[in-house]
Amino acid sequence: MIRFLFKRLALTIPTFFALMFITFVMLRLVPGDPIEVRRGERGISPERLAQLRHEMGLDQPVWKQFLDYVNALLHGDFGTSIVSKSPVLHEFLTLFPATLELTLTAMIFAVVLGVPAGVIAASRRGGVYDQTLMGLALTGYSMPIFWWGLILVLVMSNTLHLTPVSGRVDLIKYYYPSVTGFMLIDSILSGQKGAFWDAVRHLILPMIVLGTVPLAVIARMTRSSMLEVLEEDYVRTARAKGLSWTRVVGVHALRNALIPVVTVIGLQVGGLLAGAVLTETIFSWPGVGKWLIESINRRDYPALQGGIMLIATIVILVNLFIDLLYGLINPRIRHAK
Amino acid sequence: MSLLEIENLTVEFKTGSGYFRAVDGVSMSVDKGEVLAIVGESGSGKSVSMLAVMGLLPWTAKVTADRMRFEGIDLLKLGANERRKIIGKDIAMIFQEPMSSLNPCFTVGFQLMEALKEHLDMGKAERKARAVELLRLVGIPSPEQRLSAFPHQLSGGMSQRVMIAMAISCNPKLLIADEPTTALDVTIQAQILDLLVKLQKETGMGLVLITHSMGVVAETAERVSVQYAGQKVEEQAVKNLFRDPHHPYTAALLSALPERAKGRKLPSIPGVVPGQFDRPKGCLFSPRCQLATELCRTTKPPRIDGALCHYPLHDGVPKNHPGKEKAA
Amino acid sequence: MPSDASLPAATTTPAPPGPIRAFWRAFRENRGAVLGLAVVSLIFFIAVFAPLLAPYNPTEQFRGFSKLPPFWVEGSDPRFILGTDAVGRDMLSRLMYGARVSLFIGLSVMVVSMVVGVALGLVSAFFGGFIDVLIIRIMDLVMAIPSLVLAILIIAIIGPNLTNTIVAVTIVGLPRYVRLVRASALTELTKDYVTAAKVSGVRKFRLMTVTVLPNCLAPLIVQAALGLSDAILEAAGLGFLGLGAQPPTPEWGAMLADTRDLMLSHPWVMAFPGLAILITVLAINLMGDGLRDALDPRLRRS
Numbered sequence: 001m002i003r004f005l006f007k008r009l010a011l012t013i014p015t016f017f018a019l020m021f022i023t024f025v026m027l028r029l030v031p032g033d034p035i036e037v038r039r040g041e042r043g044i045s046p047e048r049l050a051q052l053r054h055e056m057g058l059d060q061p062v063w064k065q066f067l068d069y070v071n072a073l074l075h076g077d078f079g080t081s082i083v084s085k086s087p088v089l090h091e092f093l094t095l096f097p098a099t100l101e102l103t104l105t106a107m108i109f110a111v112v113l114g115v116p117a118g119v120i121a122a123s124r125r126g127g128v129y130d131q132t133l134m135g136l137a138l139t140g141y142s143m144p145i146f147w148w149g150l151i152l153v154l155v156m157s158n159t160l161h162l163t164p165v166s167g168r169v170d171l172i173k174y175y176y177p178s179v180t181g182f183m184l185i186d187s188i189l190s191g192q193k194g195a196f197w198d199a200v201r202h203l204i205l206p207m208i209v210l211g212t213v214p215l216a217v218i219a220r221m222t223r224s225s226m227l228e229v230l231e232e233d234y235v236r237t238a239r240a241k242g243l244s245w246t247r248v249v250g251v252h253a254l255r256n257a258l259i260p261v262v263t264v265i266g267l268q269v270g271g272l273l274a275g276a277v278l279t280e281t282i283f284s285w286p287g288v289g290k291w292l293i294e295s296i297n298r299r300d301y302p303a304l305q306g307g308i309m310l311i312a313t314i315v316i317l318v319n320l321f322i323d324l325l326y327g328l329i330n331p332r333i334r335h336a337k
Numbered sequence: 338m339s340l341l342e343i344e345n346l347t348v349e350f351k352t353g354s355g356y357f358r359a360v361d362g363v364s365m366s367v368d369k370g371e372v373l374a375i376v377g378e379s380g381s382g383k384s385v386s387m388l389a390v391m392g393l394l395p396w397t398a399k400v401t402a403d404r405m406r407f408e409g410i411d412l413l414k415l416g417a418n419e420r421r422k423i424i425g426k427d428i429a430m431i432f433q434e435p436m437s438s439l440n441p442c443f444t445v446g447f448q449l450m451e452a453l454k455e456h457l458d459m460g461k462a463e464r465k466a467r468a469v470e471l472l473r474l475v476g477i478p479s480p481e482q483r484l485s486a487f488p489h490q491l492s493g494g495m496s497q498r499v500m501i502a503m504a505i506s507c508n509p510k511l512l513i514a515d516e517p518t519t520a521l522d523v524t525i526q527a528q529i530l531d532l533l534v535k536l537q538k539e540t541g542m543g544l545v546l547i548t549h550s551m552g553v554v555a556e557t558a559e560r561v562s563v564q565y566a567g568q569k570v571e572e573q574a575v576k577n578l579f580r581d582p583h584h585p586y587t588a589a590l591l592s593a594l595p596e597r598a599k600g601r602k603l604p605s606i607p608g609v610v611p612g613q614f615d616r617p618k619g620c621l622f623s624p625r626c627q628l629a630t631e632l633c634r635t636t637k638p639p640r641i642d643g644a645l646c647h648y649p650l651h652d653g654v655p656k657n658h659p660g661k662e663k664a665a
Numbered sequence: 666m667p668s669d670a671s672l673p674a675a676t677t678t679p680a681p682p683g684p685i686r687a688f689w690r691a692f693r694e695n696r697g698a699v700l701g702l703a704v705v706s707l708i709f710f711i712a713v714f715a716p717l718l719a720p721y722n723p724t725e726q727f728r729g730f731s732k733l734p735p736f737w738v739e740g741s742d743p744r745f746i747l748g749t750d751a752v753g754r755d756m757l758s759r760l761m762y763g764a765r766v767s768l769f770i771g772l773s774v775m776v777v778s779m780v781v782g783v784a785l786g787l788v789s790a791f792f793g794g795f796i797d798v799l800i801i802r803i804m805d806l807v808m809a810i811p812s813l814v815l816a817i818l819i820i821a822i823i824g825p826n827l828t829n830t831i832v833a834v835t836i837v838g839l840p841r842y843v844r845l846v847r848a849s850a851l852t853e854l855t856k857d858y859v860t861a862a863k864v865s866g867v868r869k870f871r872l873m874t875v876t877v878l879p880n881c882l883a884p885l886i887v888q889a890a891l892g893l894s895d896a897i898l899e900a901a902g903l904g905f906l907g908l909g910a911q912p913p914t915p916e917w918g919a920m921l922a923d924t925r926d927l928m929l930s931h932p933w934v935m936a937f938p939g940l941a942i943l944i945t946v947l948a949i950n951l952m953g954d955g956l957r958d959a960l961d962p963r964l965r966r967s
Contacts, residue, residue, distance in 0.1 A: 018806045029822045135697075138954070142946040144898055146905045147921055147939025154932055233432060234440040239393055240432075241452040241503070242425030245417075255442040274813035278902055292814065293906060296821050308818055312810045319809075 008323055012316050017070075019312050023305050024069050030301050078306030083298050088306030092288060097181025098168060099287030102279065103272045105184075105203060106211035111265065114215045115258070118222025123249055125227060133219065140216030145275055149209040149282040156205060166284035169199045210279045214268040221264045225257040232256070259326070266322030270315045339366040340511055340543045341390065341428075344404035348385050348567075351397045357613040359385045359398075361567040367511065370541045372534070374558035374575075376548060376590070380610040382567035383547045384433075387513045391430055392420050408510070426456040429504035433516040435496035439488035445472075445499050446484030449506065456507045471502040475532060494525035498532070505536060511543040512536075518553065530557055551594050555579060563587045566610050566621040571644040581652055583644035585626050588653070620647065628655050691959035698955020704948035712764040719758035720746075723915040727753040732931050750920070750934050751927055759915040760941050766827070766916045767897050767945060773831045774838065774896035775889050781835075782842025783885070787873045789843065790850035801847070804840035812837045813902055820908045827910045834899045838892055845888050849881035883960040890953035894946045901942050917942050 053059050057068055072079075078088040117137070121130040157165045164170065168183045176190030184203070187195035229235065230253055238252040277289035284290070288307060295303040348360040360382040367373045375383045389400045390412065405412045407428060412420065432438045440448060449471065450464045459467065465484070472480030475498040488496060497517060504512055514533060518526035534557050537544045546558055554561055554575060562572045563584065571584040582588040589606045591597055598604060608625040611617060620638045623629040628648060638647045641656070648655035692698055711718060721727075727745075731753035734741045741748060747756040789800040807815065819833040853859060854877065862876045903909035904918025912919060920938040927934045 014802055015806055015809060018802060019809065022806065026818060026822060138950055139943070139947055142894065142898075142943060142950050144901055144905075144918070144921075144939055144942040144946070146902060146918075147935075147942065150921070150925070150928060150935055151939065154928060154935075158929055233434050233437040236393055237432065237438045237500070237503075238440065240391055240425060240430045241455060242421040242423070243451070243455055244421065252440050252443075256440070270808070270811040272811075274811035277811075277813050277817070278905070281906065292817065296817060296908070301821070304818070304821060308810065308814060311814055315811060316809050 005324065008320055012320060015316060016313070019309065020070050020073060021066070023309050024066050026308075027301055027305050073309065078309060079302040081295075081300055081303040083295075083300045083303070088303050089310070091291070091303065092307060092310050094181075095286060095288045095291050097178075098183070098285060099273070099276050099280070099289060101182045101184065102203070102206055102210060102285060102287060103269075103276055105207045106272060106275075107214060107265070107268070109207050109211035110214035110218050110268070114218030115222050115254075115261065117215075117219040118261075119226055119249060119254065119257075121219070121223045122226035122230065123245075130223075134223065137216040137219040140212045141220070143212055143216075145209050145212060146278045146282055148212060149205070149279060152205050152209060153282070163201050163205050168202050168286065169195065170202075174198060206279050206283045206285055209282070210272060210275050213275060214265075214272060217264060217268060218261060221261050222257065225260045226253060229253045229257040262322065262326055266319055266325075269318045269322075273311055273315065340369050340371075340408060341365075341367040341545075342404055342406045343386070343390070344402060346386055346389060346400070346402040346405060348382070348389050348394065348401075349399045351399070352613065355613075356399070359567050360389065363564065363567070363569045365562050365569065365572070367543045367545055369510070369543055370537075371560065372537060372544045372546060372558045374546045374548060374554040374561045375564055376551065376554055376561055377564035378549055378610050380566070380612070381564045383564045384515050385567075386564075387430065387515060387545060387547060391424055391428065391513070392417075393430075422456070425452050426507040427509055428511045428513065429507070429509040430513040430515065431497070431500045431504045431517050434520050435500050436488070436493055436520070438500055439491075439496055441488055443487075444484065445486050445488065445491070449484070449499070449503055452503060452506050467506070468502075471506055472499070474505075474536070475499070475502045476528075477502070493521050494529065497521060497525075497529055501529075501532065501536070505540070505542075508540065509542055511545065513545045513547070515547045516549070517546075519549070526553075533557070551590055552596075563590070566616075568621060568645060570622065570646070573643060581650075583642050583649040583651070584622075584646050585628050585650060585655075586622050587644075588650055589625075620645075628658060630659060688959050692955050695955040695958055697951045698958070701948040701951025701953075701955065704944065705952055708764050708945055708948065709768065711761050712768045715761040715765050719755075719761040720744075721755040721758040723754065723759045723762040724913040725754060727755070729753070732927065732934065734931070735933050735937075738933070747937060748933060750924065754913075754915075756934070756937055759920060760917075760937055762915040763917045763920065763938065763941060764945070766910060766914060767900065767942070770827070770831055770834070770900045770910075771893045771897040774835045774900075775893045777831070777835045778838055778842045778892060778896075779885070779889055782839055783846050783878065785839075786843045786846025787850055787878065789847045790854065791869065791873050797847075800843065804843050807836065807840045812899060816899060816903055817906070817908060820903065825903075825908045825911060827914065827916075830900050830903055830909045833903070834896050837899065838895060841892065842885070842888060845884055846881055849884055850877055853877045853880050887953060887957040887960060890949060890956050894949040894953065897942070897949070898946055 057065055060068070076089060078092070080086070081088055081091055084091060117133050121133045124130045153165055156163045169187065174187070174190070174192050174195045176186060176192060176195065179186050179189050183199040184196065187199040226249075230249075232253075234256075235248060235253050238248045243252075273289070276287060277292060279285065280287045280290035281293055288311065292304065292307050292311075295301075295307065343366065344364045346360055346363045347358065349356040349358050363382070363386050365373065365375075365386075375387075377383045385394070385398075388394050389398070390405065390407075392412070394400065400413075402413060407423060410423070412423075415423075439445070446465070446468055449468045453459055453464045453467055468484060469480045472483055477483055477495060477498050483491075483499075488499075491499065501517075512533075517533065518529050521529060530553060533544065533546070536542075546553070548554060558575050560572065560574055561578050563570050563578075563586065565586050571578070571582065571587050573583070578587065579591065582591055586606075589604070592599075592604050593606065595603060606625055611621060611624070617623050617634065619635045620626070620629065620633045623633040626633065630647070633647055636647070638645050641647075641649045642651075644650075648658040650656070727749065730742060730745065730749050731751060733745050733748040735748045735756070736743065736746050738748075745755050745757070747760065749755055750759070785800055789797045810818070816833040816837050819836060820829060823829045823832065850873075859872070859876060862872055867876060900909055901916070901918030901921075904916045904920075905922045907919070907922055910916035910919055912923070917938040921935060924931075924934040924938075
C-alpha cells in the first residue's frame, strides 16, 4: 500500500513540472508589455521600466527566469495580485473554503441522490422508474448549468421567495468571524439564532445547480455498473443463500458496482471546479471561481497564473486521493504486490 | 413422501424472437439421503430446472409445473419472502465456477457467517465458531486464518470448498451441486466429489448432482436422470443404466466413455443440442440418432420403460425397430 | 405440448444483415435515439437554412419594439412570434442563427479533435517510447486543469472571439480523443490480424491507417457524438461568461448573458436561448446513447 502510494506520487511529479512550465509560458504569451502585464501600470518611464525589469528578474536568461519561478512556487510563492497587491496564495486560501463548501455539498448532494437513483433504475430495468430516472439523468447531463441556475433563481427566489438570490449568508442580519471558512460550521459556532438556517438557505440553490451534472453522471454510471454486476455469479450465490433482495443489491452488488463509480466521482472533481466558475458567477458566491473570472476581467494575470496553478494542484491531489480510496474498496488492488 | 417432487416442469425464456423452451416437461423426485444425478450436454436445461427450484431464474423466465414441492410445501405458490426462508437453509446450491461465485469484496468469514445470521438464531461468537467448524469440515487447513481471507487469495479448489461450507452451513435437507467439479483441475475434482459424498453420507441430506460426465455419475450417484434438450429422456438406477441403457442417447453417452470404448477411436455423438431455431418436429434427438426413422422425425416419442423413445433399447437392441435399412 | 408449432423452419437460416443495416436495426430499437436524431436533423436543417427561414436579420434592431413577449403572452406583436430582446432584435431569428453558430462551433471542434486526436493517438500507440510518454503526459496535464478553467486561460491569452472559442474548446476536449484512439489502437495491435499484416510486410503508415484505424472507429464515433454536445455546452458557457463569441453575434450563451438584467421583468428573453441549448444538447446526447448501444456489441442487448 505504501509503495503504491509512493509510485502514484512519483507519477505526478512530471505533471507538476509541465504545469509550472505552461503557466510560466502563459504569462509570457499574454499580449502587451510584460512589465505592464505584471504590474498593471501603464505609461511607465523608461528608467523605471529598466529598474523594474531588473527587480523582477526579466533581464535574466529565460531558463533562469523559469528556475526562479519554480523555486518561488516550491517556497509557496504563487505571485502577487496586481489589483489587491496581496500574495495570490493568501487570496486563494481566503476564498477557497467558500468554493470547497460549495463543491463538497454539491458532491454529497450528487452522491446521495445519484447512487440510489442508479440502483433503483438498475433493479427496475426497463420499467417506468428506470425510464423516468434515466430520462431525468440525461436531461441533467445535458443541462447548461448557467441557465439552470437562472431558472432556479427565477422560480425559487423571485416567484416563490423560498431562497435568497446570492451570497453565502445575510450580512445585514448576521455577522460572525470566519473561524473555519465554512459558513455552515461558522454559523453554528457563532451561536446566533437562525444563522445556520440562513446559511443553508443560501447554499441550497448553488449546491443543486453545481450538483446537477455530477448527479446525472453518477446515476447513469451506477445504473450501468449495477446492471453488469447483477449478472455476476456471486450475486446468484448471495441470492441462493436466501438473502433479501435489499441485501443482495445493497450489500453484495452495490459494493462491487461502486468501484467504477468512485473513479467517476473522482473524475467529476475537475468538472465540479469548472462548474463552480459558472455557479459562483451566477450566485455571486465569493469563491475562487468567481475570483478567477474577475481576475480575467481586471487583467490580473499573476492572480490568474497562480490561481490556475493552485486549482490544477488540487485536482491532481484529489485524483491521487481517489486512487487510494479505490484501493480501499477494492481488496484485489489493496493486496496487489 | 419425497423430499423434492417435480412434475411436468417447463421453463421458457423470453427472447427477442419469441420464447425459448429450456426445460420441457421434466419430472423427478429426490428422497432423503438419496443422490440423484442429472446428466446431459451443455444446453440440455439441467441447471435451469434446478435454478427454477431455487427461484434464481431471471425475470425473463416463465416457470410452469403441475407440481413442484419441497417437503410437501408447494414452491410454486410460495411468496418471495417465505421462499427465502427455505432457500439457503433447507435447500442449498453450489455452482460451477467457484472463483467467480464468491464475492470478491468480502472476506470468506463474512460470506460464510452471513447465511448463519440470516437463517439461524446464533450469537456472533457462536457464528464464528460454527464458521471455523465448517471450514474444518470441508478440509480447509488453518480455518481460523482463512476467515479473514479474500476470495482472490484462494485457489479454485479452496473456493469450491468454501462454497460447500457455505451451502451446508445451515444443515440443508437438500443440496444441489451444479457441475461442482467442471471448472477444477482433474486432481482436485476427485477430492471435491469425495467430500460431497462424505458430507452427504454423514448428514443424510438429499443430493442432486448436475454433471455432464458419466464418470462422475458412476462414482457418486444412486439414480440417474438423463436430460436432452430440456427433456428427460431416461431415468434409471445407476447400475441398471450402465448395464442396460434404454435410450439411444444414453447409450451413445456411455459408449463415449474411454473405459467402455471398444474400437481404436473414441466414439462421439455427431452434431449439437438443438437451439431455439432448429428444434426438430418429432423426437428431439432424431437428427443425431443413428436409429432414427421417419416416425422419429415426425412424431413425438412416447415414454416406454422410462425412456422417451419410439424404439427403446433392451440389451442394446431397439424394441420394435423396423430395421436398419429403413432407419436411414 | 407441441414445442415446434410456433418456431420457424429449421432449414432456412436468414442471411446475416450487412453492417449498416444491422446498425440501423439496433439503433431503431431505441426510441429515444430516433427522437434525438430527428431533433438534431431539424436543428441542423434550421441552421443551414437560417437565412431563408428566419423572418429578420438577427442583428437588426427594431426601435420601439424592444422587450416584446412571445405570442401567447398578452401584449405581444404577431410580427415577432417569440418576442424581441432588450434592444428590439427578433428572438426567433436570433435563435435560428444561434443554431448556426452553436452547430458550427460544435462541428468544427469535433472535426478538428477527430483529426488531431486520431493522429496523436495513433502515433502514440504505434511509436511508443518517448513520443508516447510525451503525448500522454501533455494530455494528462490538460486533463488536470478543469476544462472550463483551461478554456478561460487559453482565451485570456489569445483573446475572445468565435475562432478562439473553437481553439480553446478543442484543446480542452482533445485528451479524450487521443486517449481513446491510443487505447483502442493498443488493444487492436495485440490481435492476430495485425500481426498477420505486419508479417506480410504492410508498411507502418498503411498499418496504422488502413489496418488498425477502422477497427477503432466504433468508440470514436460515440465519442464524437458526446464530444459534439460537450463542445456546444462548453462554448455556450464561455459565451455566457463573455469570453466566447462577441456581440452582436447571436450565440446562445452570449444571448443569455445579455438578458440577465431582464430576468425578473422579462423572463422569456432568458428562457429561450437556454431552452435552445438544452434541447440541442439533449437531442445529441440521446442520439449518442443510441449510437453507443448500437455500435458497442458489449452493451448491445440480445
